[in-house]
Amino acid sequence: MTVDILGAMQSAGARLTAPRRAVARVLSESHGWMSAEAITARARRHCPSIGLVTVYRTLELLESLGIARRVHGPTGCHGYALASIDDGHFIVCRACQQVIEFEGCDVDRVVRRVTRQTGFQVEAHMLELVGLCPDCGARHRTARRKP
Amino acid sequence: MTVDILGAMQSAGARLTAPRRAVARVLSESHGWMSAEAITARARRHCPSIGLVTVYRTLELLESLGIARRVHGPTGCHGYALASIDDGHFIVCRACQQVIEFEGCDVDRVVRRVTRQTGFQVEAHMLELVGLCPDCGARHRTARRKP
DNA sequence: GTACTTGCAAATAATTTGCAAATAT
DNA sequence: ATATTTGCAAATTATTTGCAAGTAC
Numbered sequence: 576m577t578v579d580i581l582g583a584m585q586s587a588g589a590r591l592t593a594p595r596r597a598v599a600r601v602l603s604e605s606h607g608w609m610s611a612e613a614i615t616a617r618a619r620r621h622c623p624s625i626g627l628v629t630v631y632r633t634l635e636l637l638e639s640l641g642i643a644r645r646v647h648g649p650t651g652c653h654g655y656a657l658a659s660i661d662d663g664h665f666i667v668c669r670a671c672q673q674v675i676e677f678e679g680c681d682v683d684r685v686v687r688r689v690t691r692q693t694g695f696q697v698e699a700h701m702l703e704l705v706g707l708c709p710d711c712g713a714r715h716r717t718a719r720r721k722p
Numbered sequence: 723m724t725v726d727i728l729g730a731m732q733s734a735g736a737r738l739t740a741p742r743r744a745v746a747r748v749l750s751e752s753h754g755w756m757s758a759e760a761i762t763a764r765a766r767r768h769c770p771s772i773g774l775v776t777v778y779r780t781l782e783l784l785e786s787l788g789i790a791r792r793v794h795g796p797t798g799c800h801g802y803a804l805a806s807i808d809d810g811h812f813i814v815c816r817a818c819q820q821v822i823e824f825e826g827c828d829v830d831r832v833v834r835r836v837t838r839q840t841g842f843q844v845e846a847h848m849l850e851l852v853g854l855c856p857d858c859g860a861r862h863r864t865a866r867r868k869p
Numbered sequence: 870g871t872a873c874t875t876g877c878a879a880a881t882a883a884t885t886t887g888c889a890a891a892t893a894t
Numbered sequence: 895a896t897a898t899t900t901g902c903a904a905a906t907t908a909t910t911t912g913c914a915a916g917t918a919c
Contacts, residue, residue, distance in 0.1 A: 590893050590898060611883080626901045631884065647794050647848065651908090653883075666842050675840050677832075685828050686851065693822050694856035695813050701794065701850045704833065709841035737873060737918050758908080773876045778909065798883090800908075 578603070578659045583640055597622035598633040607672035608646040608654030608665075646674060647703060666704040670711035725750070725806045730787055744769035745780040754819035755793040755801030755812075793821060794850060813851040817858035 580599040585591055597618035602609070609617070615630045634655050637643035646654035646665055656665060656674045663676045686697045707715060727746040732738055744765035749756070756764070762777045781802050784790035793801035793812055803812065803821045810823045833844045854862060 592893070592899065594900070624901075628885080628902080629900055632899085645796075647799065649792075649848075651799050651883085652794065666836055666840060666844070668842065669845070675842070677836050677839070679832070679835075681828055681832050682849070685824075685826070685849075688826075689813055689824050689851060692824070693813060694859075695815065695822070695851070695853045696859045697813070697851050697853040698816070699852045701796075701848070701852070702829070702832075703848045704836060704842070704844050705846045705848070706842045706844040712841075712843045735873095739874065739918070741875070771876075775877080775910080776875055779874085798908085 578642065578657065580637070580642055580657075583642055584636065587636075587640055589636060593622045594618070594625045594629045595633050595636075597625055598630055598637070602637070602643060602655070602657050605656070606674070608656040608667065608674045609672075610653050611655070614655065647701070649705075664702045664704070666706065668708035668711055669705050670707055670715070673708045673711075675708075725789065725804065727784070727789055727804075730789055731783065734783075734787055736783060740769045741765070741772045741776045742780050742783075744772055745777055745784075749784070749790060749802070749804050752803070753821070755803040755814065755821045756819075757800050758802070761802065794848070796852075811849045811851070813853065815855035815858055816852050817854055817862070820855045820858075822855075 580603060581591055581596065584595060584599070589595070597620075598614060600621055601614050601617040611627060611630050611634060614634070615625060615627045618625050618630065634643055638645070638655075641661065642658060643655050644658040644665070645652050646656055646667060648654065654672070656676075658676060660676050660678045663678045664680050665674050665676055667674050680700075680702050682700050682702060686700065689695065690697055727750060728738055728743065731742060731746070736742070744767075745761060747768055748761050748764040752764075758774060758777050758781060761781070762772060762774045765772050765777065781790055785792070785802075788808065789805060790802050791805040791812070792799050793803055793814060795801065801819070803823075805823060807823050807825045810825045811827050812821050812823055814821050827847075827849050829847050829849060833847065836842065837844055
């Protein structure tokens with residue numbers, strides 16, 4: 576595990592249980608975002624008794640610790656992925672659900688401008704890029720060449 | 723109605739029905755985002771027989787025409803608001819749900835950088851700012867002064 | 870007149886809550 | 895020992911679908 580999820584949970588006063596370890600492991604082994612359902616299925620490999628509810632609760636915990644973040648699709652907000660960068664953002668592949676995190680979103684300039692123009696006091700922002708990862712992009716181009 | 727929603731629907735080949743007029747009117751009179759449920763309730767004033775399902779279908783239509791856009795909250799994606807600017811973005815007041823649209827998000831620079839760094843081919847982006855509108859901000863400060 | 874729309878009821882999907890049993894510390 | 899955590903079943907909330915009746919054009 577790149578990020579010390581277990582350590583972070585422990586320092587936060589949360590108990591290290593088998594279900595939580597399982598969710599942490601699944602998330603850290605995933606290179607994309609996963610639905611709660613998918614996480615549950617995978618997590619059962621390491622903790623057969625785990626239920627969907629516990630996964631939701633663990634995700635909630637990880638989210639509050641800034642370790643996981645929701646991935647919003649145009650259809651809804653149905654995914655979770657690990658977030659190692661503080662205030663980082665995701666770029667998501669629409670084909671294979673791969674997620675890469677990036678930091679520095681240059682949004683400060685916009686925030687300043689919009690603050691000035693609207694009088695709003697901006698507290699948070701949400702940025703997500705969607706597209707095709709290199710592999711899916713290549714596959715896509717190949718597919719189009721010979722329809 | 724600032725934007726000619728009805729005209730746009732008509733040009734798209736959609737029929738101008740009472741329920742659709744009602745939804746268009748409600749959305750255009752709203753200064754914030756509204757849930758499908760809330761839109762239905764308001765729309766009944768103009769079209770008493772309207773049902774939630776039709777509202778969802780109308781919103782889907784308006785969204786496909788680029789006239790309405792979903793508002794994503796941290797908790798989910800449960801709102802809709804009018805979108806007059808092509809490729810515009812929202813700044814949302816977390817207290818009163820007021821929504822103001824702004825354009826130009828300076829995201830191009832980030833997109834170019836992330837494209838270079840990840841090899842992703844970016845097709846879309848999603849940006850939303852959350853904060854307090856001037857009124858709610860003032861109210862908030864007043865409330866804190868005398869707790 | 871006909872193809873598009875509507876509204877209902879029911880289906881599906883996503884997430885949350887109550888609570889007794891299990892367990893990490 | 896004890897407060898936290900789990901998993902189930904059931905409740906909620908959000909959204910979609912099938913279909914007969916209604917309606918804009």
